[in-house]
Amino acid sequence: MRLALLAPLLALTLGAQAPGHHGVRLPQAFFAGNRARLLAELKKLGPGTLGVLKSMPELPRNGGDTQPYRQDSDFYYLTGIEEARSVALLDADSPKPYTLLVQPRDPKRETYDGPLLGAEGALKAGADQAVVFPEAAKTLKEALQKAQRVVLVCTYDEPFRKEVLDAVYPVGTDNGHASYKKILVDGRNLVGELRLIKQPAELEMLQRAVDASVAGHLAAMRASARASNEGEVAGAFEGTVRSLGARFLGYETIAGAGPNSCVLHYPNNDQPVAKGALLLMDAGAEVGYYTADITRAWPTSGTFSKEQRAIYDLVLKAQNAAMACIRPGRIHHEGYDAAMRILSDGLVDLGLLKGDKEQVYKSRDWKRYSIHGISHWLGLDVHDTGSYGGFTEDKSAGLRVLEAGMVLTVEPGLYIPKDAKDVEPRWRGIGVRLEDDLVVTADGYRNLSDKLPRGAEEIEAIVKSGLKAKK
Ligand code: GLY
Ligand code: MN
Ligand code: MN
Numbered sequence: 023m024r025l026a027l028l029a030p031l032l033a034l035t036l037g038a039q040a041p042g043h044h045g046v047r048l049p050q051a052f053f054a055g056n057r058a059r060l061l062a063e064l065k066k067l068g069p070g071t072l073g074v075l076k077s078m079p080e081l082p083r084n085g086g087d088t089q090p091y092r093q094d095s096d097f098y099y100l101t102g103i104e105e106a107r108s109v110a111l112l113d114a115d116s117p118k119p120y121t122l123l124v125q126p127r128d129p130k131r132e133t134y135d136g137p138l139l140g141a142e143g144a145l146k147a148g149a150d151q152a153v154v155f156p157e158a159a160k161t162l163k164e165a166l167q168k169a170q171r172v173v174l175v176c177t178y179d180e181p182f183r184k185e186v187l188d189a190v191y192p193v194g195t196d197n198g199h200a201s202y203k204k205i206l207v208d209g210r211n212l213v214g215e216l217r218l219i220k221q222p223a224e225l226e227m228l229q230r231a232v233d234a235s236v237a238g239h240l241a242a243m244r245a246s247a248r249a250s251n252e253g254e255v256a257g258a259f260e261g262t263v264r265s266l267g268a269r270f271l272g273y274e275t276i277a278g279a280g281p282n283s284c285v286l287h288y289p290n291n292d293q294p295v296a297k298g299a300l301l302l303m304d305a306g307a308e309v310g311y312y313t314a315d316i317t318r319a320w321p322t323s324g325t326f327s328k329e330q331r332a333i334y335d336l337v338l339k340a341q342n343a344a345m346a347c348i349r350p351g352r353i354h355h356e357g358y359d360a361a362m363r364i365l366s367d368g369l370v371d372l373g374l375l376k377g378d379k380e381q382v383y384k385s386r387d388w389k390r391y392s393i394h395g396i397s398h399w400l401g402l403d404v405h406d407t408g409s410y411g412g413f414t415e416d417k418s419a420g421l422r423v424l425e426a427g428m429v430l431t432v433e434p435g436l437y438i439p440k441d442a443k444d445v446e447p448r449w450r451g452i453g454v455r456l457e458d459d460l461v462v463t464a465d466g467y468r469n470l471s472d473k474l475p476r477g478a479e480e481i482e483a484i485v486k487s488g489l490k491a492k493k
Contacts, residue, residue: 043230043267046310053102064114070170073112079179095402118150123158173209218408219427227312232470234266234307235314244488246322252277256291263307272306272313272404281440283453298323317457324486336368337454340434348467354422361434396434433457
């Protein structure tokens with residue numbers, strides 16, 4: 023892992039060709055294993071259970087174009103199929119349970135858009151049976167008619183959801199109709215729980231995404247030293263991770279300078295970077311369908327101002343406190359409470375909140391400047407699936423207990439709005455978030471992104487190295 027990370031970093035510094043992660047994918051056995059686990063869950067629901075999984079719909083872009091196509095994460099996790107307009111059927115009663123419904127080969131279309139799987143490709147990709155459209159529509163209809171219980175895994179394809187609903191519960195049928203006894207189940211929770219515990223191969227892919235993102239963050243920090251616009255900083259990250267094999271970003275890059283650092287999901291990345299401005303960048307590369315989610319904030323001058331440094335060090339202290347709560351058996355929410363206590367006390371020490379520390383913490387006044395949760399699951403999606411166990415008044419009840427193999431972010435932040443009237447002007451417009459990606463291990467955690475420094479002086483040194491670099 024060390025070598026895998028060092029290689030791209032060295033290559034970047036030396037300007038050599040980076041080895042990168044272009045086109046990497048998990049093996050078919052991984053997807054087959056996931057299907058087997060879902061089929062075991064479907065079997066538990068009783069005979070006559072059919073799983074129905076739908077690919078991500080294609081989304082239009084202006085002028086007859088489409089948005090870049092990226093498969094639905096549940097569908098990908100269970101099939102490894104990257105093609106649009108695909109349906110997977112999982113018949114829990116059959117010894118050959120997995121049927122793929124795909125587009126037929128089409129030489130003309132393929133000339134424009136690249137190869138399609140067709141039935142042969144679907145079988146090679148692991149299906150027990152494959153049928154192409156339009157005949158596949160009949161296969162789907164018959165399977166839905168035969169099933170007693172349909173477990174649907176489909177988040178984004180609204181017409182398809184309606185098609186399944188209408189097939190299971192036809193409009194206008196009377197109480198005596200056979201369909202009245204059928205059951206339609208939303209299967210996303212079942213899949214979400216499967217996805218929550220990461221397998222070793224997934225951890226390796228996440229590490230690749232994190233490694234590429236670390237290189238991207240380092241490039242962005244260096245570039246910011248001479249950047250006159252946020253776009254140059256976002257571009258340094260995105261160009262670097264793309265050249266290292268990230269086909270997609272896990273989410274839109276956030277690169278906000280000055281007061282824009284306080285906009286949590288700042289989308290524009292196109293404003294000037296003022297001299298001495300702090301810049302917050304939240305950016306993650308997606309490699310082989312798995313994404314990183316990393317945030318740093320740094321002074322583009324290479325030296326934190328006194329106020330920037332005070333806020334930075336406080337957020338770092340809170341992040342360390344939250345990380346110390348990550349181990350099997352601990353409740354996911356504990357990290358939040360630990361971090362908020364540090365932030366609350368620190369805000370009093372800095373004079374940004376007034377009063378007795380205990381009272382300030384209890385009053386939750388700190389919520390003025392700490393405005394989001396500090397952790398979510400990470401994997402195929404930046405906000406990955408799996409329940410958090412629900413937030414109740416009794417924090418010991420029903421909250422998710424951490425287990426080895428869960429991957430999560432730890433990301434406290436403080437944001438002093440530019441129009442915060444009750445603080446001295448010198449504090450206004452400072453936004454700091456620190457975000458790292460952790461895997462829960464048998465005895466604690468491993469920080470997948472620990473190669474990206476967090477200490478204020480190390481961060482300053484990286485930015486300064488960009489000042490010295492030649493254009
Ligand atoms: N990048 C989105 C988040 O941190 O949750
Ligand atoms: Mn996050
Ligand atoms: Mn983030």
